[in-house]
Amino acid sequence: MKLGVFAVMFSSMEFEKALDYIASVGVQAVEIGCGGYVGDAHCKPDQLLNDPAATARLKQAVESRGLTISALSAHANPLHPDPTIGEAHRAAVRKGIQMASKLGVDTFVTFSGCPGGAAGDKTPNWVTCPWPPDFSSTVKYQWEEVMIPYWKETMKFAEDHGVKVAIEMHPGFCVYAVEHVLALREAVGSKSLGANFDPSHLFWQGVDPVHAIRALGDAIFHFHAKDTVIDPINATLNGVLDTKPYDQFSQRSWIFRTVGYGHGEDVWRAMVSNLQLVGYQGALSIEHEDGLMVQTEGFEKAANFLKNIIIQEKAGKAWWA
Numbered sequence: 001m002k003l004g005v006f007a008v009m010f011s012s013m014e015f016e017k018a019l020d021y022i023a024s025v026g027v028q029a030v031e032i033g034c035g036g037y038v039g040d041a042h043c044k045p046d047q048l049l050n051d052p053a054a055t056a057r058l059k060q061a062v063e064s065r066g067l068t069i070s071a072l073s074a075h076a077n078p079l080h081p082d083p084t085i086g087e088a089h090r091a092a093v094r095k096g097i098q099m100a101s102k103l104g105v106d107t108f109v110t111f112s113g114c115p116g117g118a119a120g121d122k123t124p125n126w127v128t129c130p131w132p133p134d135f136s137s138t139v140k141y142q143w144e145e146v147m148i149p150y151w152k153e154t155m156k157f158a159e160d161h162g163v164k165v166a167i168e169m170h171p172g173f174c175v176y177a178v179e180h181v182l183a184l185r186e187a188v189g190s191k192s193l194g195a196n197f198d199p200s201h202l203f204w205q206g207v208d209p210v211h212a213i214r215a216l217g218d219a220i221f222h223f224h225a226k227d228t229v230i231d232p233i234n235a236t237l238n239g240v241l242d243t244k245p246y247d248q249f250s251q252r253s254w255i256f257r258t259v260g261y262g263h264g265e266d267v268w269r270a271m272v273s274n275l276q277l278v279g280y281q282g283a284l285s286i287e288h289e290d291g292l293m294v295q296t297e298g299f300e301k302a303a304n305f306l307k308n309i310i311i312q313e314k315a316g317k318a319w320w321a
Helices: 015-024 052-063 083-103 133-160 178-188 199-203 209-219 234-238 265-277 295-307
Strands: 002-006 029-033 068-073 107-110 164-168 193-197 220-225 227-230 254-257 283-286
Touching: 002 068, 002 295, 015 052, 029 283, 052 068, 052 083, 068 083, 068 220, 068 283, 083 107, 083 133, 107 220, 133 164, 133 178, 133 193, 164 220, 178 193, 178 209, 193 209, 199 209, 199 227, 209 220, 209 265, 265 295, 283 295
Parallel strands: 002 029, 002 283, 029 068, 068 107, 107 164, 164 193, 193 220, 220 283
Antiparallel strands: 227 254
C-alpha cells in the first residue's frame, strides 16, 4: 500500500507547488480531481485530451517528485434529472475516464448518481425507506430504468479505455452501502466496476468498516482515508439523518474529522490489516474535510497518523511455519 492524498484540498495552489508540498510530507501518491463537484484545478481534460505534450508534462511533474497517480476523480451525479446538470456530469465522467487512459492511470473515482423519482423530475430523489409504497416504486425506477442502463454503457466505455471505475459509497446517491456496490456490479456484469472505499460515509450509517472490507474484497479499487465522529448528544437526540449544513459543527449529529480524530489506532489498524487480507495494494488517499482544522494541519496530522499504521509491502508467506 501507499500513503496518498486527494489533492483537491490544495486546488488553490499551483499544481507543482502542491506536489512539492505533498512530497515533503512523505506522501507517495496523489489522487487528482478532473471535474464534477471536485473541480479540475490541476487536471483539465478539455485542454489536456487534445494536448499530448501537456499531458506528458503533468505526468512528469508527478513522477519527477517520486510520486504516482493513484486515481483520477470526477465526483459527479451523472444521473441528475436536470438535463443541463446531468449532461455536464456525464461528460465529466466520460472525459475523466479518457484522461485516466491517456495518463496511464487504471482507476477513475466517481459517484453512482441519483436520478429523480420519476421521469420528468428535475431534482434528484434519494430514498431512505420502503414505505409508503411510492418509495419502493421510485427505487425500482431509479435502478432498472436509469442507473443500470447508464452504467452498462459507461462500463463498456471504461473497459474499452482500460480503466476501472471506483464508485464511492455516498449517501444522497443510489449506491451508498456495500450491498449496492455488489448489486450494481452484478447487474452491469463488469468486474471493472468496484468501490472507492471511504469509511467516513459508513461510520455514521452504523456500518463496521472491517465487515464492509471483507464483504467487498477485490471489488475495492481505491480508498479514501477520512474519519467521522458521531456527536453523543445530538445523535442520541435527533438520530443520524442530519440535513443541517456541514459548518454547523456543534449542532450536527455527526461531522467529518481528519484521520484519527474520529476513531483510534485500533480501528484504523484493523481496517488496514483487512485491506491487506483481501489483497488491496493501492493508496490510502487522505481526504481532509475536517472543519475544526485548517487544510495543512489536518492533512499533516492524518499523514503522520497513517505512517505508523499503513502496511507498505504485499503480504508474504508464513515463513515461521
